Amino acid sequence: MKKVLNGSPKRRPALFLNIVLFLLISLTPAQSANAFELLVGTGLPGTFSQFTARALCRILARQNEELTCTPISSDDELDILTNVQGGSLDLALVDSQL
DSSP: OHHHHHOOTTTHHHHHHHHHHHHHHHHSOOOOTTOEEEEEEEOSTTSHHHHHHHHHHHHHHHHOTTEEEEEEEOSOHHHHHHHHHHTSOSEEOOOTTO
């Protein structure tokens, strides 16, 4: 066992590097498996739906630190609803007269 730890001078840097890499990997915090991303479809920037989505995202982010909320703007409200139906967006804020 003593020979393995003391090894030849050529192997010492490799052993040291392996120990350092092991410590870095084991001490690095892992990404949480419970992280959640919420994509909100809205109208163009400056519209009421964009403002509301930004406010909603701020409120949700305060309540849950693992939540990431992002407003996604589009000029076509029908496209936003289609993306919600298809699963590209999680939530849509559109004009009720659509």
